[in-house]
Amino acid sequence: MIHNLQSCESLSKPYMRQGKIFRNLGFWTIGAVYILILIGGIVRATGSGMGCPDWPKCFGTWIPPTDISQLPSNYKEIYGAKLKGEIEFNALKTWIEYINRLVGVLIGLLVFATFLSSFFTFWKKDKVIVTLTFIATLLVGFEGWLGSKVVSSELHPVMITLHMLVSLIIVFVLLYAVARSYNEIIEIESITDRTSLSFLLTATMFLTVGQILLGTQVREMVDQVSYLMGETLRTEWVANLGGKFKMHAFFSIIILAANTLIYYKVDISITEKKVVFKLTKWLMIVIGIEMISGLSLAYLGFPRFLQPIHLTLGVLALGIQFIIYLLLNKERVFRSMASPS
Known part of the structure; x- marks a missing residue:
């Protein structure tokens, strides 16, 4: 033995x-x-x-x-x-x-x-x-x-x-x-409200994906407006971007609210704060910087250096949401897809 x-x-x-x-x-x-x-x-x-x-x-x-x-x-x-x-x-x-x-x-x-x-x-x-x-x-x-x-x-x-x-x-x-x-x-903390939190994360991830793809279309509109108005009117571009830009801004508020709710539910559902809670804190930091970069783009005439940062932060937030979802459902998701040895 x-x-x-x-x-x-x-x-x-x-x-x-x-x-x-x-x-x-x-x-x-x-x-x-x-x-x-x-x-x-x-x-x-x-x-x-x-x-x-x-x-x-x-x-x-x-x-x-x-x-x-x-x-x-x-x-x-x-x-x-x-x-x-x-x-x-x-x-x-x-x-x-x-x-x-x-x-x-x-x-x-x-x-x-x-x-x-x-x-x-x-x-x-x-x-x-x-x-x-x-x-x-x-x-x-x-x-x-x-x-x-x-x-x-x-x-x-x-x-x-x-x-x-x-x-x-x-x-x-x-x-x-x-x-x-x-x-x-890896061991994660015990969570009392796992089902509703997983549902909220799923909905938020779908919203985030849609927001990123909508952002690529807004970016195309920015290119068109910049070509028509020129660099001298850069601060006025935002007023000519139309409905998709307004929709993008509206959904950013919804996504901020959804991620804030995720943080709140994780905070009250976990007694011993370990991996999931730390990831949720990082998610809120990334979302906060993402919001600041979005507002700066809109009100500072779309600085070029902020555009790729804004996009990358959105994808990073989506990745963190996905990891949190996987950890919350670790036993169910990973075991259900386990292959035979």
């Missing part, structure tokens, strides 16, 4: 080490996805979406030019139709878009490495984690293909919104896979 116990311990140590490697790699991968969302916001805010008018190459080369002298003399004829009137080469916008693509490739490699790590760690113990990381790998490939369609469609709003939606799905899949790997090693 002692021999068997020692054998189990010797087997568990490599498994625990591999599990730690998977979780660390998963965190780095999720962080990289958030960085890509931030960079995507920078691309949008700086108008660099067509900085590389072709795909996967950039101005016909794998390493984009840094000076106009590196382009063919007739480059305006070749690429002018796709540059939406911005026929003159802009090295800064070209390299912002190119860096966006490079980070996308890096994330593809990280997601694939996460899949390999999950395969060697969890294939015999929990095939769901392996399946999820494989799905994330496929989604990253699909996201890359969508990126090419965004370019070929000359930044069509529907393609941009779909591109954002797939990014959110990738975040959800990876968060679930990593959270599931903690199933046996």
Whole structure:
């Protein structure tokens, strides 16, 4: 019996080490996805979406030019139709878009490495984690293909919104896979009002997703208004954004109220405040900064540096909501999807 116990311990140590490697790699991968969302916001805010008018190459080369002298003399004829009137080469916008693509490739490699790590760690113990990381790998490939369609469609709003939606799905899949790997090693506090809190979280997550996607459409309207009114009237853009902007502002108030209610219900439902309560506190901090950035955009003439921050904070809040939901329903959600050993 002692021999068997020692054998189990010797087997568990490599498994625990591999599990730690998977979780660390998963965190780095999720962080990289958030960085890509931030960079995507920078691309949008700086108008660099067509900085590389072709795909996967950039101005016909794998390493984009840094000076106009590196382009063919007739480059305006070749690429002018796709540059939406911005026929003159802009090295800064070209390299912002190119860096966006490079980070996308890096994330593809990280997601694939996460899949390999999950395969060697969890294939015999929990095939769901392996399946999820494989799905994330496929989604990253699909996201890359969508990126090419965004370019070929000359930044069509529907393609941009779909591109954002797939990014959110990738975040959800990876968060679930990593959270599931903690199933046996993390203990959460006892919660008395778990059912109604889970329902509130679900509703709030749907609202947040809708708000993020609506925000991408508002961003498209900002581009149109800025083109028509020019930089000199920047502080007056908000008055000309129409109904979608007002709807976006209205839902931000509802989302703030919903997250505040989540915090209140967690606070009164938990006696020993541990993981869930700390995550809820961070959720309120992120939501608060998100609201401040939104108000600053509306009343300070849409500062470019705030636009990608505002988007990334919204996606970060959504991720925290999802983690809290998973922890609240840890036993039911993870066990119901458990694969046979």
